[in-house]
Amino acid sequence: xxxxxKLAILTATPVLMAAIWMDEQPxxxxxxxxxxxxxxxxxxxxxxENVSQEAVEKNPVAxxxxxxxQGETLFTINxxxxxxxxxxxxxxxxKKLIPPPPGLDHDTVQGLTDSDIFRAITSGFGRMPPFQGKxxxxxRWNLINYLRTRR
Numbered sequence: 001x002x003x004x005x006k007l008a009i010l011t012a013t014p015v016l017m018a019a020i021w022m023d024e025q026p027x028x029x030x031x032x033x034x035x036x037x038x039x040x041x042x043x044x045x046x047x048x049e050n051v052s053q054e055a056v057e058k059n060p061v062a063x064x065x066x067x068x069x070q071g072e073t074l075f076t077i078n079x080x081x082x083x084x085x086x087x088x089x090x091x092x093x094x095k096k097l098i099p100p101p102p103g104l105d106h107d108t109v110q111g112l113t114d115s116d117i118f119r120a121i122t123s124g125f126g127r128m129p130p131f132q133g134k135x136x137x138x139x140r141w142n143l144i145n146y147l148r149t150r151r
Contacts, residue, residue, distance in 0.1 A: 059114040061141035063148065071146025074139055078131065079104070087150070097127065109147045117144050 061067055076085070082094040087105030094101045102108055109117065121140050124130035131140065 059118075059141050059144055061138065061145060063145040067142045067145045068149060070139070071142040071144070074135065074143045075146055075150075078135070079143075082128070101128070104147055104150060106151050109150070114141075114144055117147065 081091040082097070082101045083104050084090040084094060087103035087108075090097075090100045090103070118140055120128065121135070121143060122130060122132045135143070
């Protein structure tokens with residue numbers, strides 16, 4: 001009897017091990033698409049430009065305390081999941097992206113004009129979705145005011 005039990009265990013072990021290994025194969029899960037990085041130097045083309053160069057020159061919203069608070073709230077809700085709450089670490093979604101989104105620290109943002117940032121938020125950029133239909137013009141300017149003060 002003992003011999004039969006040992007033989008059954010020895011026979012079943014490889015089958016059970018194969019079942020465990022099958023779960024850990026490199027494959028995409030259902031509804032999980034592969035994330036492909038765009039080639040270097042690629043320019044995203046999504047259709048017609050929504051915001052003209054002439055339409056946006058200077059930020060019309062003064063960086064008041066209310067504007068900065070509203071911008072911080074909007075950043076936390078809409079941007080932090082990818083760009084991170086601090087520029088040192090990306091958000092939970094941003095950590096999964098290859099390459100990761102840039103940290104929006106002071107030095108990165110200072111190299112851009114308000115008009116550049118406004119167009120990126122409005123029309124999207126690369127994998128970043130457009131926020132034209134999600135944020136009002138006022139909200140986008142408040143967000144830019146907050147980005148200018150972020151460290």
